[in-house]
Each structure stands twice: as structure tokens, then as C-alpha cells.
Amino acid sequence: MQTVMIGLPQKLLLILITSLALLVVGAADAKAATFSLSPASGSTVSGTFTVTLGLSDLAGKQISGIDVRYLNYEPSKLQAVSVSHSGGIFTSYPLETIDSTTGKIAIGASASAFSPVTTTGTVVTITFKALASSGSTTLNFDYTAGSTTDSNITEAGTATDILTQPPTVTYNFGGSTTTPPATPPPITPPPAASAGGTPKGGIFEPTILISFLSFLLLGLGFFVRIL
Numbered sequence: 001m002q003t004v005m006i007g008l009p010q011k012l013l014l015i016l017i018t019s020l021a022l023l024v025v026g027a028a029d030a031k032a033a034t035f036s037l038s039p040a041s042g043s044t045v046s047g048t049f050t051v052t053l054g055l056s057d058l059a060g061k062q063i064s065g066i067d068v069r070y071l072n073y074e075p076s077k078l079q080a081v082s083v084s085h086s087g088g089i090f091t092s093y094p095l096e097t098i099d100s101t102t103g104k105i106a107i108g109a110s111a112s113a114f115s116p117v118t119t120t121g122t123v124v125t126i127t128f129k130a131l132a133s134s135g136s137t138t139l140n141f142d143y144t145a146g147s148t149t150d151s152n153i154t155e156a157g158t159a160t161d162i163l164t165q166p167p168t169v170t171y172n173f174g175g176s177t178t179t180p181p182a183t184p185p186p187i188t189p190p191p192a193a194s195a196g197g198t199p200k201g202g203i204f205e206p207t208i209l210i211s212f213l214s215f216l217l218l219g220l221g222f223f224v225r226i227l
Helices: 008-030 201-226
Strands: 034-038 048-056 063-072 078-084 092-099 104-110 121-130 136-141 152-155 169-173
Touching: 048 063, 063 121, 078 092, 078 104, 104 121
Parallel strands: none
Antiparallel strands: 034 048, 048 121, 063 104, 063 136, 063 152, 078 121, 092 104, 136 169
8 A cells, every 4th residue: 555645834734724614613512602683674663563583503602701892773763762671581681772862772692600691582672663664774782793892692600702793674665654643623613693783692682581571561551541
């Protein structure tokens, strides 16, 4: 059997290729979690509606905390009303802010040191109010791969950011945004008495009575004079 000898340059090339492959696999494995937004992109919204920000695709990893800086929305088309962590999967929520001028929402949440998050689920629920009745709008995250100063998902035990590219969603507006108040019917004034017309109401009846009494007295006087 013939033995194939590999020279030093070939060995170095194989080592380099193997190292690069391990780095790629390691990077893919390191970043294994991301956020989700519901309703899904393409949904139709109107009036007041809620968007659920969730944690997804953990790939068996344990999470110690998350940082959303920022979730961006269009303030000319949406009003962010409130952020609620009721039912959220994290223990503490030290940061929940809305900047209605720039259209930015910041959220920070952490798990107990002895009980990291191991399952997907709801982080917060955001209530929006549609300010438009047609067209569309988008929600997106500030995110740069490798940056720790924007949106992050931190792995427990390693303090490593394992966030992959978070989603961008587009919502379509449909229907009226607000219900206008009902317009009260106009008030119609009572008709005015015409000049020279017959007196109305309580004036008409006494006039008839006085005329009748005058006629009766006149007749009585005439009768007495005859007698």
C-alpha cells in the first residue's frame, strides 16, 4: 500500500480550514436566541391593539436576561400607550420606557440568579393605538451583530450575547381609527306670533270670556230698562 505524504504547506492549509470551520460552527451555536413579535408581519390593525414581544429559538440555552434598546415604531402612525409585563417569563423588569417623540421603546428584564429562563414565552405586551386608517407601518429593533450596546439576549453562566437577527414586522391599517362624537340635532325655536294674528294660549281664552260677560251685562241692562 502506498503512503501519501502531505507536505507542510498542505498541513497548514488543512489546519486553517478546520479552524475556520470550527469558528463558524461555534459562532452559529453561540447565537441561538431571538425575539418574536405577534401579530405576524402583514396583519391588519386598527383602533387600539396589542403586540406581544416574545423570546424564541433558545436551542436549549438558559437565559439570564434581555435588553431591548430599542424597539422602534413610527410615532406619526402609532401611539404607544403602555408596556405590560403581566404574565412575562422574567422575574424582574427594571426598564420599561416609551419615548413618544422619537418612537422608541426600551425594555430590560432579568431572571432570578438561581432560576434562569429555559423556555420561550412572552416578555412584555405593548398596547398601541393606530393613528392612521390606511397604508402601513413597521416595527423593528436596533441590532448590530456583535454589539452589546443595543438589543441583546444574555446566556446564563457565560454573560454572552446570543441574540441573532430579530424580526422586522409590517402592519397594514384597516378601518377607522376613532369614532367621531354624535352630532346633536339642531334646536328648533318655538314659532313667533305673527303681527295682527290671533293671540295664543292663555290670552285667547280670557278675551272670549270678557267679551261674553260684556254681552251678557249689556243684555241684562236692556232687559231692566224695559221693565
